[in-house]
Amino acid sequence: MTVSSKAKYRRILLKISGEALMGNSKHGIDPAVIKYITxxxxxxxxxxxxxxxxxxxxxxxxxxxLFEAGLGLVTGDNMGTLATVIxxxxxxxxxxxxxxxxxxxxAIPMSGIVDHFDRRRAVRALExxxxxxFAAGTGNPLVTTDSALSLRGVEVEADLLLKATxxxxxxxxxxxxxxxxxxxxxxxxxxxxxKELAVMDLAAFCQARDHNMLLRVFNxxxxxxxxxxxxxxxxxxxxx
Numbered sequence: 001m002t003v004s005s006k007a008k009y010r011r012i013l014l015k016i017s018g019e020a021l022m023g024n025s026k027h028g029i030d031p032a033v034i035k036y037i038t039x040x041x042x043x044x045x046x047x048x049x050x051x052x053x054x055x056x057x058x059x060x061x062x063x064x065x066l067f068e069a070g071l072g073l074v075t076g077d078n079m080g081t082l083a084t085v086i087x088x089x090x091x092x093x094x095x096x097x098x099x100x101x102x103x104x105x106x107a108i109p110m111s112g113i114v115d116h117f118d119r120r121r122a123v124r125a126l127e128x129x130x131x132x133x134f135a136a137g138t139g140n141p142l143v144t145t146d147s148a149l150s151l152r153g154v155e156v157e158a159d160l161l162l163k164a165t166x167x168x169x170x171x172x173x174x175x176x177x178x179x180x181x182x183x184x185x186x187x188x189x190x191x192x193x194x195k196e197l198a199v200m201d202l203a204a205f206c207q208a209r210d211h212n213m214l215l216r217v218f219n220x221x222x223x224x225x226x227x228x229x230x231x232x233x234x235x236x237x238x239x240x
Contacts, residue, residue: 004047008232011050011126013158015149018058020164020220021087028059029087034094040226041131042100049230050126054134054152055091056145057083077141081107084145085114088135101130107139107148119155126156146201150208161213162229163200164220169237170197184237192239199239215239 023030060083218236
């Protein structure tokens with residue numbers, strides 16, 4: 001694939017939470033959200049940029065109530081892992097229905113349903129212009145999909161990690177609770193730690209830092225935000 005001169009990055013890895021896929025629904029997948037994401041991804045692919053997506057599963061399974069009834073933490077995490085595969089299957093079909101070549105790679109073997117993760121095959125698929133959907137987190141319980149974002153980012157040598165949230169970046173405090181909260185445009189990893197800002201799972205954050213990954217936190221709901229980031233415009237907060 002030839003990358004447009006307009007693009008600042010060659011390969012990006014985006015994390016989309018299960019909650020983001022719910023949209024205005026209380027459960028499951030909002031078709032309008034998937035359609036919107038498809039349009040955003042297509043606009044970036046048109047520039048020749050390679051895209052991988054790590055998918056969460058919180059729209060299908062939140063274990064708090066069942067934990068209180070006696071469900072084990074490991075069992076709950078395994079159920080959440082399966083939910084990420086459900087989301088990946090839905091996203092793949094909708095992407096392919098819109099002429100976006102897509103491959104799912106799962107951290108746990110699911111023969112006949114999705115491909116098992118293989119780093120070299122993932123890189124090859126990206127280079128061939130496929131969107132690669134990374135499902136099942138890291139394949140381990142008690143580990144968040146933030147860790148899947150940092151781990152897969154290192155493995156496929158992504159130029160940029162993108163964490164999609166429901167706010168437009170990292171703030172000094174919760175902007176939904178504190179009207180005076182300040183949005184940061186740029187931060188270093190050290191500044192995030194010193195200010196004790198809740199950006200992502202600490203283990204994942206430190207892994208990204210230790211491998212010198214660029215991380216940008218932004219609001220995926222803002223139309224055109226993903227494309228703006230790829231061409232070098234300021235969206236959200238950049239951590240370096």
